[in-house]
Amino acid sequence: MNDTKTTASPRLDSKAPGGPIAERWDKHRFDLKLVAPANRRRFKVLVVGTGLAGASASASLAELGYDVTALCIHGSPRRAHSIAAQGGINAAKNYQNDGDSVYRLFYDTVKGGDFRARESNVHRLAQVSVNIIDQCVAQGVPFARDYGGMLDNRSFGGAQVSRTFYARGQTGQQLLLGAYSAMMRQVQAGRLRVMPERELLDVVKVDGIARGAMVRNLRTGELERFAADAVLLCTGGYGNVFYLSTNAKKSNVTASWRATKRGAFFANPCFTQIHPTCIPVSGDYQSKLTLMSESLRNDGRVWVPKAAGDKRPANQIPEDERDYYLERRYPSFGNLVPRDVASRAAKERCDAGFGVGPTGVAVYLDFLDAIARHGRATIEAKYGNLFQMYERITGDDPYTKPMRIYPAVHYTMGGLWVDYNLETTVPGLFALGEANFSDHGANRLGASALMQGLADGYFVIPYTIAGHLAGRSLQPVSTSHEAFDAAEADVRASVDRLMGIRGSRPADSFHRELGKVMWDQVGMSRTKAGLEDALVRIRGIREAFWGDLMIPGDARDLNMELETAGRVADFLEFAELFANDALTREESCGGHFREEHQTAEGEAKRDDENFCHASAWEYNGANKPFTEHREPLEFEYVHLTQRSYK
Amino acid sequence: MSANEHDETIDLTLKVWRQRSGGAPGQFETHEMKGVSVHSSFLEMMDVLNATLVRAGKEPVVFDHDCREGICGSCSMVINGQAHGAEPETATCQLHMRKFRSGETVFVEPWRADSFPVIRDLMVDRSAFDRVMSAGGYVSANTGSPPDANATPISREDSDQAMDAAACIGCGACVAACPNSSAMLFVGAKVSHLARLPQGQPERERRVVAMVQAMDSEGFGNCTNHYECSKACPKGIGVDVIAQLNRDYIKATVVRSN
Ligand SMILES: Cc1cc2nc3c(=O)[nH]c(=O)nc-3n(C[C@H](O)[C@H](O)[C@H](O)COP(=O)(O)OP(=O)(O)OC[C@H]3O[C@@H](n4cnc5c(N)ncnc54)[C@H](O)[C@@H]3O)c2cc1C
Numbered sequence: 081m082n083d084t085k086t087t088a089s090p091r092l093d094s095k096a097p098g099g100p101i102a103e104r105w106d107k108h109r110f111d112l113k114l115v116a117p118a119n120r121r122r123f124k125v126l127v128v129g130t131g132l133a134g135a136s137a138s139a140s141l142a143e144l145g146y147d148v149t150a151l152c153i154h155g156s157p158r159r160a161h162s163i164a165a166q167g168g169i170n171a172a173k174n175y176q177n178d179g180d181s182v183y184r185l186f187y188d189t190v191k192g193g194d195f196r197a198r199e200s201n202v203h204r205l206a207q208v209s210v211n212i213i214d215q216c217v218a219q220g221v222p223f224a225r226d227y228g229g230m231l232d233n234r235s236f237g238g239a240q241v242s243r244t245f246y247a248r249g250q251t252g253q254q255l256l257l258g259a260y261s262a263m264m265r266q267v268q269a270g271r272l273r274v275m276p277e278r279e280l281l282d283v284v285k286v287d288g289i290a291r292g293a294m295v296r297n298l299r300t301g302e303l304e305r306f307a308a309d310a311v312l313l314c315t316g317g318y319g320n321v322f323y324l325s326t327n328a329k330k331s332n333v334t335a336s337w338r339a340t341k342r343g344a345f346f347a348n349p350c351f352t353q354i355h356p357t358c359i360p361v362s363g364d365y366q367s368k369l370t371l372m373s374e375s376l377r378n379d380g381r382v383w384v385p386k387a388a389g390d391k392r393p394a395n396q397i398p399e400d401e402r403d404y405y406l407e408r409r410y411p412s413f414g415n416l417v418p419r420d421v422a423s424r425a426a427k428e429r430c431d432a433g434f435g436v437g438p439t440g441v442a443v444y445l446d447f448l449d450a451i452a453r454h455g456r457a458t459i460e461a462k463y464g465n466l467f468q469m470y471e472r473i474t475g476d477d478p479y480t481k482p483m484r485i486y487p488a489v490h491y492t493m494g495g496l497w498v499d500y501n502l503e504t505t506v507p508g509l510f511a512l513g514e515a516n517f518s519d520h521g522a523n524r525l526g527a528s529a530l531m532q533g534l535a536d537g538y539f540v541i542p543y544t545i546a547g548h549l550a551g552r553s554l555q556p557v558s559t560s561h562e563a564f565d566a567a568e569a570d571v572r573a574s575v576d577r578l579m580g581i582r583g584s585r586p587a588d589s590f591h592r593e594l595g596k597v598m599w600d601q602v603g604m605s606r607t608k609a610g611l612e613d614a615l616v617r618i619r620g621i622r623e624a625f626w627g628d629l630m631i632p633g634d635a636r637d638l639n640m641e642l643e644t645a646g647r648v649a650d651f652l653e654f655a656e657l658f659a660n661d662a663l664t665r666e667e668s669c670g671g672h673f674r675e676e677h678q679t680a681e682g683e684a685k686r687d688d689e690n691f692c693h694a695s696a697w698e699y700n701g702a703n704k705p706f707t708e709h710r711e712p713l714e715f716e717y718v719h720l721t722q723r724s725y726k
Numbered sequence: 727m728s729a730n731e732h733d734e735t736i737d738l739t740l741k742v743w744r745q746r747s748g749g750a751p752g753q754f755e756t757h758e759m760k761g762v763s764v765h766s767s768f769l770e771m772m773d774v775l776n777a778t779l780v781r782a783g784k785e786p787v788v789f790d791h792d793c794r795e796g797i798c799g800s801c802s803m804v805i806n807g808q809a810h811g812a813e814p815e816t817a818t819c820q821l822h823m824r825k826f827r828s829g830e831t832v833f834v835e836p837w838r839a840d841s842f843p844v845i846r847d848l849m850v851d852r853s854a855f856d857r858v859m860s861a862g863g864y865v866s867a868n869t870g871s872p873p874d875a876n877a878t879p880i881s882r883e884d885s886d887q888a889m890d891a892a893a894c895i896g897c898g899a900c901v902a903a904c905p906n907s908s909a910m911l912f913v914g915a916k917v918s919h920l921a922r923l924p925q926g927q928p929e930r931e932r933r934v935v936a937m938v939q940a941m942d943s944e945g946f947g948n949c950t951n952h953y954e955c956s957k958a959c960p961k962g963i964g965v966d967v968i969a970q971l972n973r974d975y976i977k978a979t980v981v982r983s984n
């Protein structure tokens with residue numbers, strides 16, 4: 081399992097089409113089987129999760145005439161984590177006439193992902209990006225416009241073209257409400273059933289094919305069975321394995337992890353994105369971290385004092401005693417270097433003793449120059465709501481005092497391995513949005529997650545699902561099938577086991593402990609020794625959890641402690657795979673930084689000879705090591721080069 | 727009424743509403759909270775309370791939350807009699823403890839409205855909003871090949887005003903704050919958002935009529951111009967959306983009856 085040569089695993093057939101890259105998707109769509117309109121009603125599709133990926137998929141599939149059921153943890157699908165995305169969504173519209181194109185977005189995404197994504201998928205993503213914007217505008221998404229009434233764009237996260245569409249600082253909200261309204265229309269039409277307050281706890285397979293799910297009704301605590309002809313996991317990312325992250329509190333790995341245990345391979349779990357501009361931790365009670373949109377780096381300047389330990393307030397530190405370290409180190413990109421570069425640079429400065437604020441674990445993001453140059457009104461129009469949010473949380477006014485920021489876990493590029501059809505290694509089980517490993521390689525560009533979630537849901541799955549539904553002969557399966565009995569017994573046993581511990585500590589306390597180990601040793605910068613130590617600690621926390629967890633109340637009732645405990649139990653198992661993946665990947669790339677593998681200047685050093693592949697991990701049973709499968713990545717169009725942002 | 731700049735912690739007496747289910751009786755439960763960090767959020771203070779309860783083997787206070795950054799609309803507490811507390815344009819999760827004085831008694835209750843039945847403690851069922859939305863809160867545009875996004879220019883003013891209304895997070899504070907439990911601000915926000923945009927025009931009349939009917943059948947009350955809704959709204963949605971709703975409704979029904 082630890083040899084480093086990339087040999088293709090026969091278990092991973094990417095189904096990526098060949099031929100000229102720009103024609104692949106069209107050709108593939110033509111080759112896919114179709115389901116005739118009159119037959120669609122016969123096929124049941126279960127969509128799990130209603131973020132951008134799940135909402136767009138369930139609306140689009142219902143419009144096509146499939147019989148769709150959508151589940152979500154929340155009381156309403158509109159409350160999914162995607163709602164919190166702030167900055168924007170990319171699309172290769174080239175409205176600004178600044179040289180953007182589908183090919184350039186493709187190129188930037190492959191390169192930004194540090195050459196660890198599949199070219200065919202990325203190109204398709206760039207292609208359909210333009211349709212997404214059209215679709216959203218048709219739904220009434222109020223994107224920002226210029227005075228002529230045309231759509232406005234900003235440049236985002238290191239892009240040298242302006243291709244990011246935005247709706248103030250609430251882009252995710254507006255996109256999700258657009259998709260949610262499309263869902264609600266299908267609910268009204270009787271083609272879509274929304275089941276809120278439901279959590280998937282197991283994937284049910286019949287004859288090796290995913291045919292449904294075991295679900296806990298969070299309101300009543302009852303276990304419910306859902307049979308289907310295809311199951312779509314749109315359950316988001318696993319950033320909360322770090323406890324503190326910018327993700328919503330209920331974001332979790334449970335659906336993906338339980339699918340992994342049923343045979344879906346988990347790819348590249350160690351590829352995590354740390355976002356450079358978040359509000360720093362203020363105390364032990366901290367429950368989450370708040371992102372300050374990346375767009376702020378377009379106008380804000382990042383600095384620390386030149387002297388270590390300088391505790392003077394920011395406005396008493398004269399200009400020549402400030403170190404604008406990003407501008408100094410990366411003269412051509414300056415404050416707009418990619419997220420991983422900006423994040424590590426902040427950590428490096430703070431570790432070296434130059435950090436600011438009461439904890440010393442923060443750097444300044446300063447708008448005073450921008451306000452002097454453009455006027456307060458301009459800055460307020462651009463960032464007003466973000467500044468307000470910052471002030472509310474910290475009590476400081478960013479118009480007069482520089483913001484204090486620090487990196488935080490934000491997004492996970494890893495996820496369930498999927499082929500070009502978005503199908504996992506379990507036939508009939510698909511993964512969309514942040515839940516799959518797909519398109520971002522080792523690092524995601526700003527404003528590309530919203531694009532990917534909507535691409536998967538609006539424009540990919542409606543075609544590729546037909547390949548499964550029409551291409552395989554699916555016998556009718558009802559919820560009384562013995563596979564459901566077995567799955568229900570398993571779920572009940574695991575719930576009972578959690579309830580039966582009756583120790584003394586709330587689940588959250590173990591989660592915090594896990595998060596600290598992950599952040600310190602499996603976070604922004606990793607070493608072999610640190611990862612090995614983390615593995616020991618993770619096992620220790622897991623043991624403590626199973627020995628001393630306390631869940632009051634009843635399992636057959638609303639029980640939020642039980643919900644949390646189930647998610648924490650999964651994080652505690654998943655964390656081990658995560659650390660092992662980081663240990664196995666003996667190179668640095670994108671969001672994965674191994675201290676052993678860096679250039680003389682401290683930049684990430686890839687090893688294309690040995691690691692130009694995706695690692696997909698196969699579960700072999702409790703307490704058994706996972707098997708690593710490798711999908712070699714070929715770069716026919718964007719040639720392998722070392723990134724440089726100097 | 728903010729904490730002294732130098733005090734890092736405060737002590738509070740919390741009176742928290744506990745209720746098993748919509749039908750069951752409820753009552754306030756008193757908790758002495760010592761050493762609450764002024765930098766913590768209101769929900770983080772509630773987390774601390776819940777951790778203490780769980781350690782003592784007691785059931786924690788159930789409340790809704792998720793994003794904790796004021797955008798998902800999950801959090802919903804009436805704090806000292808006001809939906810989301812006294813801070814203007816601030817959702818419960820964004821409210822920080824530096825806004826409270828040491829020694830204060832703080833009352834925490836659920837949204838109270840017939841259309842939002844209590845599920846448990848501070849958590850209520852707001853699915854009525856989804857049903858109102860499904861009655862017409864959308865533009866009928868199937869996924870496919872709509873015209874290019876720039877085919878129809880939209881004036882910046884219209885798009886800004888559409889965005890102002892579209893900012894609604896669906897938390898229901900407007901209903902909780904209204905003496906009549908009216909949902910006119912919520913419905914008005916969606917109607918106004920789409921009424922401002924060319925994409926919203928073809929279904930404009932049908933939408934307003936259907937949404938108002940759904941709102942009535944869900945049992946939300948009428949607007950009698952108290953305007954508490956807008957004051958409680960964490961996104962600052964103005965009562966102009968109610969005026970727009972009324973105008974559009976009258977126009978649609980008059981046109982129809984003609
Ligand atoms: C603060 C913040 C700002 C961001 N800003 C941007 C941005 O500006 N641009 C950009 O492109 N990206 C941004 N991102 C990233 C982007 O928002 C996410 O990657 C994206 O929204 C994920 O969408 P999704 O549909 O895959 O998953 P999610 O939105 O996470 O949805 C997951 C859904 O699954 C449900 N679910 C989870 N587990 C289960 C289960 N077991 N059973 C049932 N349901 C379940 C949840 O209830 C939820 O409905 C941001 C992220 C954060 C945290």
Ligand code: FES
Nearest residue numbers: 794797799801819
């Ligand atoms: S928790 Fe999302 S708005 Fe408060």
